Amino acid sequence: MLRTHHCNELRVEHVGTRATLAGWVDTIRDHGSVKFLDLRDHYGVTQIVFHDDSMLEGINRETVISATGIVRKRDEDTINPKLDTGLVELHADSIKVLGECKNMLPFEIKDSVATREEIRLKYRYLDLRNPKIHKNIVLRSEVISFFRNRMQELGFMEIQTPILTASSPEGARDYLVPSRKHKGKFYALPQAPQQFKQMLMVSGFDKYFQIAPCFRDEDARQDRSPGEFYQLDFEMAFAEQEDVLKIAETVLYEAFTKFSNKRVSPAPFKRITYKEAMLKYGTDKPDLRNPLTICDLTEFFSNVEFKAFKNKPVRGIVADCSGCSRSFFENSLKFALSIGMKGLGYITLNDGKFKGPIEKFLSPEQKQEIIKLSGIKEGETLFFISDKPKTVDLYAGQIRTWLGENLNLIDKDAFEFCFIVDFPMYEYNPETDKIEFTHNPFSMPQGGLEALENKDPLDILAYQYDVVCNGVELSSGAVRNHSPQIMKKAFEIAGYSEEDLIQKFGALYTAFHYGAPPHAGMAPGIDRIVMLLAGEDTIRDVIAFPLNGNAQDLLMGAPSEVTEQQLREVHIKLR
Template sequence: MLRTHHCNELRDEHTGMEATLAGWVDTIRDHGSVKFLDLRDQHGVTQIVFHDDAMLEGINRETVIAVTGVVRARDAENVNPKLGTGGIELHAEGITVLGACRKGLPFEIRDSVATREEVRLKYRFLDLRNPALHQNIVLRSKVISFLRKRMEELGFLEIQTPILTASSPEGARDYLVPSRKFKGKFYALPQAPQQFKQMLMVSGFEKYFQIAPCFRDEDARCDRSPGEFYQLDFEMAFAEQEDVLNVAETVLYEVFTKFSDYAVSPAPFRRITYHDAIMQYGSDKPDLRNPLLIRDLTEFFAHVDIKAFQNKPVRGIVADCAGRPRSFFDNSLQYALSIGMKGLGYLTLAEGDFKGPLAKFLSPAEKEQLITLCAMQEGQTLFLISDRPDLVNKLAGQIRGWLGENLGLIAKNAFEFCFVIDFPMYERNPETHKIDFTHNPFSMPQGGLEALETQDPLRILAYQYDVVCNGIELSSGAVRNHSPEIMKKAFQIAGYSEAELEKRFGALYTAFQYGAPPHAGMAPGIDRIVMLLAGEEAIRDVIAFPLNGNAQDLLMGAPSEVSEHQLIEANIKIR
């Protein structure tokens, strides 16, 4: 071994012992007669004392060295209580260079997170030396290990599904892989193991899981990495919706309480219907740390002569703004304008009466009715949002978020979970005006075949559900449609013929002809779980080697050109 201890292992009880440490040179400080060197490895930092300047000749920061010496107690004035090794230091007697740092650093390691993204990702191997970022990757490893162990304890079998498969319309663009042996044909990287895990249920495996890689050619967001991501994919046979939700809340509660000291909402997590989430929170990803709720005031204002509200839905949000200066309300208006609203009305209850620009439009009786309807208290303000039916809820949700942040209502040390359930089975495509699946096309409609045959498709609900934490969607899932007859009708409504169904989903459709058990599942996102636990705002900071926002690998230079010979072998011609 090149070392006897790691850099966060030596303590007071090791005083007088000879030890060898190895790691990277973090800093060198010259104090005249002695020099101090902070040595860093994955585990932490230890201070090394050099009494012979010659030993450090040619040694610079980020060089990898091994140092042998004697452990000594630090002088009282030099004790660093912030470090586990802050009470001792290693007095060097010998040094060996294991890997020289021969080039100037493109950025300071400890300040790498403040460096431009393209530089960080080009030198990701240096960026990952940053202790904070390094610990995120260690955390990720521990989280995955915990999830795997917990799923096994719950009786799930880990089964790997293919990476090379057939193209399938899962909702995003595929990454395609040309076939060398079959000219003009392509594999696709899986957007999710959806069909394979359902066929595992048909095969008699009753509880499946895997830490599954998924590939989607989609744009980046702060909580979504372009290209690839990982999820805790699981499926259960002979299961209903609540069975899946119980497993999810068990595992998620345990992983969040184990790896964070934040307060975590206990099981059972709240179940909120999609309709209520949109109406009360303005989003199907509600942040429950924000206590503000949205009220539907359309019916009330239909009888009030306010031109801006005529023939439009109206939403209201009551917030305690007592003592806030006029600038607060001016800022709220500026924010409303910045998100596309034409204005933001408000009424403040002061001394039993409404104050504000809209108060003059209300009669005394209407004021009393509105105060009662909104359960308003003295000093509270009612913010009013009105717009087109397809926009008003989203805008109200954004105003709710702004108020929560600027009124300091959102707890910063809590994880609030909920399940959003009862999603619509179908929606109308705003561009084609055709009926499309809202979420997963393999979901079971509530009411089964009868609902598909007798109800307006846009009113049919599905056994679909999301798990949301602090306004971030961690997972989607569903009770699967395991009946060929129901599947055929469900796809027919979305414009697929039986021939298209067999062509696109032939293996799954055929498998269901041979006896399929009821089954259901979901797939919480690993990257998003770790991002929340690490307190990061960018998902790239919990992924070892992420693509940039433009889906490029700046470290390896991908995507890249390939040789003409490779193109010929793959039967590809660039056009």
Template structure:
């Protein structure tokens, strides 16, 4: 370390340095003038040191957040002035020489220590100041530690790190591409990769057995709390001669090891093997394909039962039920009904189970006496239970039941507090109907292997075909998606034909895979856990932007550097683009 500016960082200074002349450098966190004796707290990346100006005056004009180099003697503090909150709390530096390295010329837009309480737009505009906040900086340092661990662990497991191209070809992966115009090839465009999908499959065809990378991905999507617009990173890995179960074991090993190492103290983590739910089962039992297993409540289907009842609002509809064992006041039911109406439901039926196993509630009179016992058997009811009913078209009944399940878990404080609960969701439908066009399209990844192979594609209704696709979900957050890939050319041609891509389009848009699969492609499979989502969970952050050094805002703008921005007419001409009004 050069000693021009400092001879120690804050974490290197201990009581053993008492009496030594040292030099430190950093930013002014606090200034205190006690009349004749002044103090500043100087902060670097590693910690804080109190500096006392006893034998010299504090230089005039020193402001908070100025960058200083200070030389002085380390002394023991008086015991009554110890600061147990910092490692250097029993010592201080008696200043002998101060050098201003970087001045503050303008009023600070916010107090650094309180930056997390400031509006996000202001924080992102002055992100270099926001990152000086210890808590914000710790997220970024923590991220570096996690990524370093992931690299080490994947290498130990026999995976080879390979970087794939950033400038690529556009392909339909489910989100909008970011496109880049070509200067040398007029009217043609590159695309930033939504994922390294094509290239990692080509690596398998190339004979690399186990590949991984910390991969940057670019998708022109709207922001959410767990999704950053623009770019994100994922632990992308692929394996040759592998089945779905092989990928499951690798996913379990890497995620269990990472969460056990970095989880906050006292947190429980799902042990491998993780529970596995089919997509159909997850949608029924949880009302979502991203189930939060910290919530013990399950949804059951009572559609057939209510077709035997005289309650018209439930007739010819899908009916879901959620059973809870808890005492609930009239006010609780009223507030839950208000919530149900606020999310678009027409109402929320319920029954309370009495000690004698009779029911009390607004729909009791519509259930024939002779089949009331059947409901108790279907739902496993006991005295003290309350059972809620959600009825609508199947898709909406599923969605609403999931939201009511979540709300009951929160309001009744049923969810585990310190736990990371993992599961796999698999057996996703291969195809779905496009609501805009009415045509069949791929549900998720178009490069997945259909269950049943070519025969299923030829003989089955496309909407009944399942794919070897799977997600890893943790605490209701989708951490990863993956699939057994389609490596057979005949299956690939037929699968894309069903989704509206004829063989000529396939050759044109996916020519690399189309050609590569004619030269002995091995079976292969993989997945890609999201880095930011893992770290967001481990740091208990509500927003994914808190774990990124320089995120865009929710409107996909870089407020710090002004992207997206305008370019010159000359730049547009070079890439053969004219802006339409």
């Protein structure tokens, strides 16, 4: 045996016993007649004492060793309460080098998170030794295990869907895989198991789930890794929207309370319509830790002679800025200009009177009316956002976020969940002058076939829903359109003929003709969940071997060139 105990195992009850530990040399401290070495492994750290200097000759930090000796209790003045093993130490009488380490490391392990990302990812195996990053990967494993066990307890069956599949014309760009056996044809890596999981419901399985890998050729963001990501994908037969939301509430609430000490909003999570979210929060991903809300002042300003707000939608945000310096308001304007706004008006209520650049345009009656409309109180400031209909809510949402952060209103010790529901089924694209699907094309329209045949497409809502936590979208989902007639009409409105439907989604469309049950599901993102639980700002710190922001694997050197022989085997010629 290379070790009798791991480096977080020895306690006072082991004093006097002989033990062998193995791990990486974390630090070496020279105290003259005696040397101390902190040995680190997957589980923790133990201090080892060497009374013979020659035993450590040629041993550097990060060298892998095993050390054997007697466990002794530490002297009172050397007890380390920061370590689980801080009451004991191993007095070594023998040492063995198991894996040498170069003298010069590319970065200090304990400071790896402060190192440039390209260096961290090139030497990711060293970066992962950093206890903080190591802990994130352990957390990820535990979260996935929890989800897997909990879903099985809730009656879901784990089924794996294909990795090699057909290219999808909807959504993000596919990753294509050339076929060797079928010249000129390609597989695609799945963007999601969407069609497969729906066909599982048609196949008679009742509740499916998997920890599903998904592949999309997208650009990176802080909360999105390029290339691949994982999600808790699940689907339920004979289910409606509320059935799915209850499952999500159960597993997400339990996971966040289990793996975090922060306050978690209890079930039932708030249900907020898409329309309300855009108006009240300026986004369909609202951070409910921010108490500020947006009010609609468009009708009010239609009767005010203020040219900048004339014939435009106007939004207002009330915030308590009492005690804020002049520079605060100057910085708010700078931020507004930086995001593309032309300005940021405001008025402050002091001693029952308004002060601010817009005050002079309001009559005494209008001042009383705006107090009622906005709910502004003594000492508070009302900020105004006005722009084109397509951008005014976006700007208002960004101003709300800026105010919440700069006024320290956001509760950092909470996870606030909500569901965004009632997404519009369609939207108008002015560039193509066409009606397009807003979200998931496989969703059931509210009102079914009757709505598709009789309503303005832009007024039709879908049974679509998102899970949002602290302003981060964790999942999207929908009640699926399982009717061939409704599916045909829904795609027709978006410009698809039945021939298009058969060609692009033929398997699913055909399957629905053989008796399809109503079904619904969603897919919370594993990476984003772990990122929130770990308190990390970037998703790459919770993935063992992530691509960088430019979709490159700096550790393995991917994407890479391949040989002419490999290209010939798959019938490809570069151009």
